[in-house]
Amino acid sequence: MKKAVLLHGTDGSPKKIWFPWLKHQLEENGYEVFAPELPQNHTPNKIVYDKFLKNSGWDFANNILVGHSSGATTALNLLSSDSFPKVKATVLVGVFLNERLLKSVSPDWYDSRQFECLFKDEYDAGVLKVKGGKIYFVHGSDDPYCSIDDAKDLCNQVEGTFITIPNGGHLSASWNTTEVPQIIDQLKVDSVL
Template sequence: MASPRLFIIHGYTAGPHHHWFDWLKAEAEALGMTVTVPALPDSQHPEKEAWQTALTECVGEVDNQTWFVGHSLGCITALRYLNQQPAGQDAGGVIMVAGFSEAVPPLPELDTFMSVPFDANRVVQRVPHRAVIASLNDDIVPPVLSLRFSQQLNAPFYALPDCGHFLSRNGMTELPLVLQLLSQFIKE
């Protein structure tokens, strides 16, 4: 059996080595996972189609040993990718950090990512392990958006008290809850 694959999907203005991504990559590799953190194109001026194309080229076929951790805009990007997969190509799970599926008031430049709704029911039916993590003091994505996102995904909601938007400038260079959930999910 092939080792589990993890894809860490960064968000707006970020890249593969930002925030807690390198830490999670090293920790997941220590668990025996093959980890990829794709550099999505032009993260300062993201375009939905370009990000989907890049993810398609990077991930390829999905199976129950394929896992996704998304951050912010990377969450909806990962879920849209999963929506495109044919029947029988279902991921093992997703962990969404500071995710959202509706317009974020301070970031109208991201509205095109929300212009077509994603099929949450399809994700719920086809991806057995799902979790959403938010911070109650997130000053970029209001926590209520992440809460509604978790409800759409029928996913447990983990509200942390003081992590901001989970950025390195908020002191977030590690995110143990993601590793804890990932470890738990891959054992189930």
């Protein structure tokens, strides 16, 4: 059975934004989809998420691994873990690599310590290339939270495919993003689906 995992972002849910649409698209293409509600997701924590996902009973080997925002960061953290298997493809949507742009965000949305347990100091591009399968970065051209330049830099390091969504913002509820057809289109072009 073909499998996929969907990892939502901070304060998110697998039932919000474009996740239900993507789940349906993958299922239509014969995939079994694991889309969990990540625990304590207001303050994403790589140790909490790692334990939760490892204890889920899901076989992650050869999956399509999709993450949005801090969920994309979680995908990178999983791939960096020695115990996590190689996947078929990795799709990082609005990947959150650091807090640099958050300094300009309204203080009522962002807590300065909210993401202190999320990031690795640095990602090993060699490990990501080996374990991530075909790697895709999908990013809004005007994302105010997650740097498109940082995403492009990591994409180049892992020799991935970069897909820019014009005026897509953070590809989230604030931008009314309910579908991202570019993901399915590119996976089909590359014969991943």
